[in-house]
């Protein structure tokens with residue numbers, strides 16, 4: 001008897017479990033079909049890809065019992081894919097959904113916006129007279145998805161009687177939550193939506209069973225999109241994590257990727273710069289209002305990631321206290337344990353997702369995969385790369401490709417190399433001495449130690465073809481310099497891909513964030529040094545952005 005959570009075996013379900021525990025509730029995992037009879041309420045935190053979710057449920061013999069549970073009238077709360085399975089079908093694949101809500105899930109139109117829809121957006125209650133299911137119109141909730149149920153009363157009037165809230169992305173209105181009878185579902189992730197999300201989960205869990213029964217909403221009405229959507233720009237705090245010389249994992253930060261102290265005092269010279277413990281810093285940034293956190297294991301290229309239990313322990317512990325999205329990077333690649341056991345990248349990523357990560361960030365491996373793709377003529381990948389295998393199992397929104405380029409200075413008058421169309425020309429008033437200079441951006445691997453014969457435009461284009469859901473753009477020349485984001489680089493990448501892009505490297509002041517959001521269409525900006533050294537507080541940064549009319553989450 002009691003609350004059960006359904007885990008079909010892919011994606012980060014740990015964060016929901018952590019949020020329920022933090023709120024003081026007990027639960028059990030569904031392990032066999034009979035558990036659906038034992039459950040008095042059920043939460044399905046579906047993370048990943050629709051097709052994979054349906055086929056895993058079917059293989060485990062859980063699909064039909066799930067359908068029967070929903071029809072039984074006992075309270076059900078589906079999150080993301082846990083909501084989408086209620087629908088007829090999804091254009092993400094050929095698998096059929098449960099068909100409880102008679103309309104399809106389809107892809108967002110990517111012609112006027114970045115897809116996936118990734119970040120914090122608002123949700124408007126369709127029929128306030130029926131009472132909101134803990135959804136506050138003044139709050140923001142975290143979305144991450146490429147497919148959605150369109151709000152479409154003309155074609156699907158019956159399905160729209162399920163509409164509890166709608167959200168606008170670009171000029172599209174879609175169902176961000178559904179409710180009827182004892183069934184509730186959200187497209188957004190309350191377990192990743194900070195305090196607002198925790199409050200929503202708590203209010204659903206605390207309701208007596210009788211209050212879960214909802215009459216149908218008021219008659220379906222037409223809704224018109226507003227001139228602009230409410231998706232906020234995201235602020236990401238990044239922590240580079242590595243073992244120091246004593247073997248403890250510490251947050252470190254270099255400039256231009258060199259993390260060793262340069263000061264010549266007796267006890268610090270040459271030591272790994274230590275800026276604090278990763279779990280404590282992650283909790284601090286969560287409390288301070290960071291919209292996302294990123295942990296990069298920058299020693300991983302020397303170790304087998306699955307042997308790297310301390311890093312997995314860091315992710316587990318961080319996920320217990322932070323309820324915003326968490327990206328893990330470093331060493332996401334096919335690897336071999338010291339005993340010769342092969343570990344595909346998919347397994348490495350899976351271990352991080354199970355520990356509580358929402359996205360993995362792939363660096364060096366992405367470069368090698370795009371080199372192969374380019375050699376094959378930029379057609380589809382062969383399905384074997386880390387980007388492809390992880391995106392297939394967990395959805396493209398779970399795969400970030402992290403680009404670590406360096407500028408290659410050339411004489412624009414004489415340069416006749418392959419990247420002429422990608423050249424950026426120096427300005428007289430740029431932060432570096434750039435007059436009469438031009439450069440292209442060359443990709444690197446192994447944390448900048450090795451350059452490769454590939455430009456940032458090629459890598460971004462190839463990563464998107466292979467299935468990356470987001471591109472993180474660092475720049476080694478600017479890392480830790482405080483000179484500001486390289487706006488030319490960010491615009492170059494934004495022009496190349498349709499997936500969301502994160503600007504990184506060089507933030508030195510709040511004004512630099514204002515500049516990057518005003519002068520480029522980038523979706524998010526990441527910083528490390530200024531947050532670690534407390535030169536800029538996240539709350540002050542958000543105030544500065546709001547003062548400049550840039551929409552951010554409070």
Ligand code: 1PR
Pocket residue numbers: 238239240253254256257258259296297298300301329330331332361362363364365402403404445446447448474475478479480481482504505506507526527528529530
């Ligand atoms: O190649 O898949 O194992 O991934 C390695 C990942 O680790 C890559 O994303 C790479 O950027 C990162 N990495 C490797 N070595 C280092 C290092 O510092 N020695 N960290 C490193 C790079 C750079 C940024 C930094 C921004 C913002 N960190 O993430 O956070 O430049 O810094 P700032 O705001 O202080 O300027 P793989």
